[in-house]
Amino acid sequence: MAHPTVDAHTHVFCWGENPAEGYLSTKTRESWLTWLLLKTTDIQNEPGDTLSAKMRHRLIRQLNDSRLDYAVVLAQDAVYRPSGSRDDAATHFYVSNDYVLQLARDCPKVWPGCSINPIRRDAIAELERCQTAGCRLIKIHTAIQGVDPARREFDAFYRRAAELDVVLMFHTGYEHSCTVISQSFTDPGRLARALDHGGKIVAAHCGTCAFFDPENYYTNFVRMMELHDNLYGDTAIMASIIRWRSLWRLAEERPHVRARILHGSDYPFPPHRLPYVFRIGVFPPERHNAFDLDLRIKESFQFSPGYTNQIISLLSGG
Ligand SMILES: [Zn+2]
Numbered sequence: 001m002a003h004p005t006v007d008a009h010t011h012v013f014c015w016g017e018n019p020a021e022g023y024l025s026t027k028t029r030e031s032w033l034t035w036l037l038l039k040t041t042d043i044q045n046e047p048g049d050t051l052s053a054k055m056r057h058r059l060i061r062q063l064n065d066s067r068l069d070y071a072v073v074l075a076q077d078a079v080y081r082p083s084g085s086r087d088d089a090a091t092h093f094y095v096s097n098d099y100v101l102q103l104a105r106d107c108p109k110v111w112p113g114c115s116i117n118p119i120r121r122d123a124i125a126e127l128e129r130c131q132t133a134g135c136r137l138i139k140i141h142t143a144i145q146g147v148d149p150a151r152r153e154f155d156a157f158y159r160r161a162a163e164l165d166v167v168l169m170f171h172t173g174y175e176h177s178c179t180v181i182s183q184s185f186t187d188p189g190r191l192a193r194a195l196d197h198g199g200k201i202v203a204a205h206c207g208t209c210a211f212f213d214p215e216n217y218y219t220n221f222v223r224m225m226e227l228h229d230n231l232y233g234d235t236a237i238m239a240s241i242i243r244w245r246s247l248w249r250l251a252e253e254r255p256h257v258r259a260r261i262l263h264g265s266d267y268p269f270p271p272h273r274l275p276y277v278f279r280i281g282v283f284p285p286e287r288h289n290a291f292d293l294d295l296r297i298k299e300s301f302q303f304s305p306g307y308t309n310q311i312i313s314l315l316s317g318g
Pocket of ligand 1: 236
């Protein structure tokens, strides 16, 4: 395979039939966005005995049918108390690391992206465990997990990730899909401490916010890209209607910024065709597969030759 095509940012959800694997809180289950996502993905018609099995089946089916060679599927760690103990009552979206590690064993196109809240007492031990199990990228959800990346206490965690060549992916930009602890933690300007340890850092969503948010961290993302060669950005969720201008803005950045932009969809959150009809047509053949449609939209912007495969060199320590 000369140039494999990789989606560096996708999700699987667990409804909570087996909470050890993952769950959505009652509040998340009852949110209008969850309802909308279940409807638009036609999840009830998917094979499977449980809602979690149906969501898992849809992910694997669409991934296998897509043009993609691989996709990083992300876990989602819990919220932790300042003492480092897990706070299940405050956790609204959880997917265990073992669930995505097993998914990767079961599906050759899946690469595991474990998730570790660095506040947890055993964060470094869990980092080492995931790395030994074959994981090369760890997701930290700043807003949902309540993680301010600028905290000094995380130095040891950042140092160990850099030593192990494990990529750290931070959520950046306002979060809208789940209960948030602080939006201010999503400012890419807060990533300097993690970057200073020298490991590869991905700012998921490039710091973009929705058009109705009170601020936009995108300019801070570009500023940080100018300052740090080990910073990357991904395009996850940027083809959604509420961020519709963001791909155009990103495509106008200077080449050395565009060169470190990675393809990510944020599957199962669907791309929106409407803003892109003049680029991809009204009925693009990819419209039946969310992975392919998102890729088609983003490839119509020419970010860089490595857009869909540079993640491979990051994950192999290059
Ligand atoms: Zn995401």
